[in-house]
Amino acid sequence: VCACACVYVLAAGAAIDCRPARAEWLTDVGAGARFDNNVAGAESGTDVHSDLAATAQVTSGPVYALGDDGGTLLALAADLRVEAWSRYGGLSNAALGAQMGLDRKLGLGRGRPHLFADASVSRVQFDNAIRDGWLLSVDGGARLPVGDRIDGHALAGIDWRRGRGGTDLVPGLPADVFDQASRFLRVGGDLRATGQLSLQIDLSARYGDASYTETVEPGDDFDGATAVAHDPVFGPAAFVERVRARSETLRLGAAWMLGAGSSLVASFERQIAHSTAGDLFARSALTLDLVVRFE
Amino acid sequence: MRLPGGVDAAFVALFTRIAWVVLIVAVPAAARAAEVDIEVVDGQGRPLPDAVAIASPANPGAAREVARPPDGTEVIDQIDKQFVPYVKVIRAGTWVRFPNKDNIRHHVYSFSPAKRFELPLYAGAAAPPVLFDKPGVVVMGCNIHDWMVGYVYVSESPYFGKTGDDGRTVLANLPPGDYAIRIWHPDLIAAEESTARTVRLAEADARREAWKIEVKPSLKPRRGPSETKGLGYH
Numbered sequence: 001v002c003a004c005a006c007v008y009v010l011a012a013g014a015a016i017d018c019r020p021a022r023a024e025w026l027t028d029v030g031a032g033a034r035f036d037n038n039v040a041g042a043e044s045g046t047d048v049h050s051d052l053a054a055t056a057q058v059t060s061g062p063v064y065a066l067g068d069d070g071g072t073l074l075a076l077a078a079d080l081r082v083e084a085w086s087r088y089g090g091l092s093n094a095a096l097g098a099q100m101g102l103d104r105k106l107g108l109g110r111g112r113p114h115l116f117a118d119a120s121v122s123r124v125q126f127d128n129a130i131r132d133g134w135l136l137s138v139d140g141g142a143r144l145p146v147g148d149r150i151d152g153h154a155l156a157g158i159d160w161r162r163g164r165g166g167t168d169l170v171p172g173l174p175a176d177v178f179d180q181a182s183r184f185l186r187v188g189g190d191l192r193a194t195g196q197l198s199l200q201i202d203l204s205a206r207y208g209d210a211s212y213t214e215t216v217e218p219g220d221d222f223d224g225a226t227a228v229a230h231d232p233v234f235g236p237a238a239f240v241e242r243v244r245a246r247s248e249t250l251r252l253g254a255a256w257m258l259g260a261g262s263s264l265v266a267s268f269e270r271q272i273a274h275s276t277a278g279d280l281f282a283r284s285a286l287t288l289d290l291v292v293r294f295e
Numbered sequence: 296m297r298l299p300g301g302v303d304a305a306f307v308a309l310f311t312r313i314a315w316v317v318l319i320v321a322v323p324a325a326a327r328a329a330e331v332d333i334e335v336v337d338g339q340g341r342p343l344p345d346a347v348a349i350a351s352p353a354n355p356g357a358a359r360e361v362a363r364p365p366d367g368t369e370v371i372d373q374i375d376k377q378f379v380p381y382v383k384v385i386r387a388g389t390w391v392r393f394p395n396k397d398n399i400r401h402h403v404y405s406f407s408p409a410k411r412f413e414l415p416l417y418a419g420a421a422a423p424p425v426l427f428d429k430p431g432v433v434v435m436g437c438n439i440h441d442w443m444v445g446y447v448y449v450s451e452s453p454y455f456g457k458t459g460d461d462g463r464t465v466l467a468n469l470p471p472g473d474y475a476i477r478i479w480h481p482d483l484i485a486a487e488e489s490t491a492r493t494v495r496l497a498e499a500d501a502r503r504e505a506w507k508i509e510v511k512p513s514l515k516p517r518r519g520p521s522e523t524k525g526l527g528y529h
Contacts, residue, residue, distance in 0.1 A: 024399045070402035070416050070439040108404055108413065110441045195513045295376075 023062035024295065026077075030057045032265075032289030039088055040234050041212035041273070041281045049234065053085040053092075055289065061099070071105040071112075079122065090128030090233030095135070097122020114143040116155075128233045130240075133163040133178055141186075151190040158183050166229035169239075170222060175229040177242045182208025188251075200253035200267075210245035210273055212281050213238050224277050245280050247273035261293040329500035330467040335458050335478055338509045342462025345382040346480040346508070350454035350494075354472030365389045365453070368424055371435075371445060373401050378435060378445025382481065384455050385447060390424040402438040409433050409449055432479065446481050471498045482510035 037050045061077030077099045085091040099120040106113050117140040125132050141155025163178025188202035213231045216239045222228045224243050231240035253267035266288050273280040335346040365386040372379040373395045385391065395401050395418050403414040403422070409431025414422040416439075427433065430451040437443035448455075454474070456464030466476075477491040490508060 065400060065402075065416060065439050068415055070400070070437070073439065105438070108438055109406060110436055 023064045025060070025062050026075075027058070027060035027294040028291055029294070030265075030289045030291040031055065032287060034083070034285060034287045036283060036285045038281060038283035039085070039091060040214075040231075040238075041210070041283060042214055043212065043279070043281050044214065047214045047234070047238075049088065051085050051087045051091070053083045055081070055083050055287075057081045057289075059099075069108060071108070073101075073103045075099070075101040075103070079120070081122075088233050090126065090131075093124050093126040093131070095122045095124040097135070111145045111147075113145075116141060116143065118157075128231075129164060130166045130229055130231070131163065131178055133161055136160045136162075139184075149192045152187075153189070154185075154187045156183070156185050169230060170228055173222060173225060174227045177211050177227045177229045177240050179227070180209035180211065180242065182206050182210075196257040198255045198257075200251070200255070202249075202251040202253075204249045204251070205246065206249070207246045208244070209242055210247060210275075210280065211240050211242050212273075213240045215239075224275055243275045243280065245273050245275045247271055247280075258290075261295065263291050265289045265291055327471065327498040328468045329471060329496035329498065329502070330465055330469060331474075331476065331494065331496070332465050332501070332503045333456065333458070333463065333476070333478075334503070334505040335462045335480075336505070336507050338507065340507070342458070342460065343480060343508070343510065344458055344460045344462060345380075346458040346462070346464075346478055346506075347382065347384050347448045347450075348456050348458070348464055348466060348476060348478055349384075349448075349450050349452055350466050350469060350474040350476045351452045352454070352470070352472055352474055353493075354470070368392055370394065371447070372396050373403070373437075373443070376401075376437075376440050376443055378443060380445075380457075382446045382448065382457060384457050385427055385449055386453055386455075387430045387449050387451055388426075388428055389449075390426050391447065392420070392424045393422050394420045395422070401440070401443070403435055404438055405433050405435045407431065407433040410447070448479060469496055471496050471500070476504065478506050478508055480508065480510055482513055484509045484511055 032055050034053045034055055035050070038048050039051045040047055040049050042048045057080065059077050059079045061075065064074045066072040066074055079097045079099055081095045083091070083093050097120055099118065101116060101118040103114055103116045106115065119138045120136070122135045124135055137157060137159035139155045139157025141153060143151060143153040145151050159182055161178055161180040163176055165174070165176035165179065168175045184204055184206040186202055186204035188200065191199045193199050209226070213234050215235065215237045222241055225241040226244065227242040229240055231238045249269060249271040251267055251269045253265065256264045258264060267286070269285045270282070272282045331350065333348045335343045335348070337343045365388050368390040369383065369385050370392050371383050373393065374397065376397060383391070393403055393414060400416045400418045402416045405412055409429045410425070410427050410433045412425050427447060427449045430449050433447040433449060435445045435447065454466050454469055456466050458464045474494050474496060475491050476494050477487055479487045485508070490506060492504070494502060494504065496502065
């Protein structure tokens with residue numbers, strides 16, 4: 001938490017120091033719910049568990065216009081997110097972090113392409129200690145407005161998760177299941193359907209480490225796993241495994257503007273993951289959030 | 296005798312007499328002027344605010360008025376990251392100031408053929424006024440806040456108005472004669488010229504004219520949060 005705060009303060013100080021621009025301060029406050037039909041990321045029927053979470057978030061920080069043309073924006077934000085799961089309380093978590101985003105518009109005007117780069121770091125604490133750790137992510141990409149209604153975007157990035165690790169259970173297999181790294185690509189678009197309604201679609205592909213939980217029977221092995229640990233969240237016989245996997249995710253979203261600074265945001269996500277041995281798991285999630293922006 | 300500032304007293308007296316003559320002649324002329332009460336509704340019959348009505352005179356007498364240059368400087372504010380007003384009607388030859396009343400900077404620009412201009416990042420009243428000397432529609436934006444859009448309608452005629460929330464405006468002080476009255480709106484689907492109609496006005500005429508025009512659904516760029524992840528403008 002201290003490290004997050006330090007990163008945020010240093011970044012804000014650097015921005016103030018390099019350009020005496022007047023900053024806008026944006027604060028988003030949101031609350032909502034999330035339903036996940038496979039919170040364990042399990043492959044087989046009996047290990048598939050669904051759950052519902054209440055969520056809340058606060059994101060706040062300055063946006064600086066750099067340079068002389070207003071085409072370069074630096075956004076800094078501190079970020080607090082909380083999830084409270086109803087059936088599997090060990091998944092409940094709070095994350096505190098910092099984000100930094102740089103956006104460069106290529107030219108003057110509304111229809112110009114943008115290049116952007118983002119970085120974020122957060123500390124996440126679960127009710128189940130094995131999942132505690134750090135989340136880091138960097139990405140970069142481009143955004144292209146097409147006419148008055150459509151924004152297209154494409155980005156590539158890397159993220160890391162540094163977990164606390166557990167006690168080694170299997171000789172030769174570490175228990176640091178939540179030490180993970182992945183690369184990802186994402187393309188998508190945003191359609192302004194009406195003055196109040198915008199629709200979003202995103203397709204992303206991820207390659208790297210993934211974890212899933214399954215009940216292990218005597219005699220089962222952990223073939224293909226690069227780490228394994230006991231996962232008490234899903235019962236005494238449940239083990240969480242880390243594997244190399246690729247996954248594809250489709251996200252469909254809709255944002256309904258309730259006023260100048262508030263939106264009701266709904267989204268559906270479908271993720272399908274594959275390991276070298278074949279299909280790993282599929283999961284779907286529905287989210288609904290009310291987000292209010294204070295400027 | 297010379298007054299302070301070097302002004303001759305005889306000149307002042309002459310000027311005063313001329314002013315009285317102009318007033319005596321002009322007041323009856325104004326009393327004879329006509330007016331047109333204009334109502335604009337959309338395709339569903341709802342009052343349409345921010346519609347511009349322009350009356351272009353066909354007769355020479357009114358045309359002399361058209362030739363008179365406009366006075367003063369108009370103002371378009373930037374308040375709460377919006378252009379205020381959203382639509383401004385001015386005569387060609389008018390200077391417009393763009394004070395920024397937000398506590399952040401804006402970067403105002405336009406690429407419209409009627410007026411291309413750019414006011415680089417500024418705060419307060421630091422930007423110089425802009426001369427709008429060519430009739431037409433000028434679309435303005437802010438290079439930081441892409442949702443900020445405003446319109447300046449630069450009219451070749453001095454007879455114009457903009458509808459309020461009730462969809463109405465009054466074109467007053469129109470000298471008698473023939474006029475082509477047309478309507479423009481930021482979301483107008485048809486060409487502006489297609490809304491034109493000819494109206495003949497007699498002395499002290501008080502006419503009422505109504506337009507029903509088709510407009511596109513308003514698609515002002517969003518300014519609220521649209522995703523639950525992250526901040527900023529993308």
